[in-house]
Amino acid sequence: MKNNIDIYRKELKEYVYNTVRNATFDDWHFKYLKERLDAEILRDRLRRCKKDNNELKKQYTDTIDFLLKGSHIKARSVADVCGMMDVIASNIILQMLLKYKKIGYAIPCRIIEEYSHKEGDVRTSSRNKWDSIIDKIILAFTIQTYVNALDRSEEDVKALHEGMKLFIEYIDSIYI
Numbered sequence: 001m002k003n004n005i006d007i008y009r010k011e012l013k014e015y016v017y018n019t020v021r022n023a024t025f026d027d028w029h030f031k032y033l034k035e036r037l038d039a040e041i042l043r044d045r046l047r048r049c050k051k052d053n054n055e056l057k058k059q060y061t062d063t064i065d066f067l068l069k070g071s072h073i074k075a076r077s078v079a080d081v082c083g084m085m086d087v088i089a090s091n092i093i094l095q096m097l098l099k100y101k102k103i104g105y106a107i108p109c110r111i112i113e114e115y116s117h118k119e120g121d122v123r124t125s126s127r128n129k130w131d132s133i134i135d136k137i138i139l140a141f142t143i144q145t146y147v148n149a150l151d152r153s154e155e156d157v158k159a160l161h162e163g164m165k166l167f168i169e170y171i172d173s174i175y176i
Contacts, residue, residue: 005044008037087145094141100174101134108173133170136163 012033107123107130115125140163143156152160 004040005037008033008040012037090141090144094138094145097134097138097141097174101138105174108170110173133166134174137167137170138163140164140167 012030015030015033107126111129111133112122112126115122115129118125136159140160143152143160143163147156
C-alpha cells in the first residue's frame with residue numbers, strides 16, 4: 001500500500017540520517033530496511049496489475065507477505081512460497097511447544113522415575129526438571145526461528161544444540 005511505502009521510506013531515510021550522524025552504520029539493518037521497502041513497492045505494483053497470471057501473482061504476493069510478516073500464511077501453502085524449510089518447520093514446532101507449555105502437560109514417566117528414589121516431593125522435583133527441559137527446547141526453536149545463523153553468538157549455538165538434542169531425546173514425550 002502507498003501508506004506503507006511512505007512509512008518504510010521514512011524509516012529508511014531516518015535510519016541513514018541517524019547512523020551517518022552517529023557513525024553507527026549497520027549494514028544488515030540497512031539491507032533489511034531497503035529490502036522491506038523494495039518488497040512493499042513490488043507488492044503494490046503486483047496489486048495494481050490487472051492483466052496478469054493470477055496464480056503467479058498470488059504466489060509472489062504470498063512470498064512477499066511471508067517474508068515481511070512471518071508465518072501468518074497457512075502451513076500448507078508455506079512450502080509453495082518459500083524454501084526456508086528449517087525456519088518454517090522451526091516456527092511451526094515453536095508454536096506447538098508454546099501451546100504445549102501453556103495448557104499444562106503431563107510429565108514423562110522416566111523423569112518421575114528418576115526422582116522417585118530421592119527425598120522430597122517427587123511431583124515438584126520432576127515438574128521442575130521437565131519445565132527446565134521444555135524451556136531449553138523452546139529456546140532452541142526460538143533461536144532457530146528468529147536469530148539469523150550469521151548473527152548467532154557462541155551461547156546461542158550452544159543453547160541451540162542443547163535444546164535440539166533434548167528435543168530429539170524427548171520428542172516421544174511431547175504430546176497434547
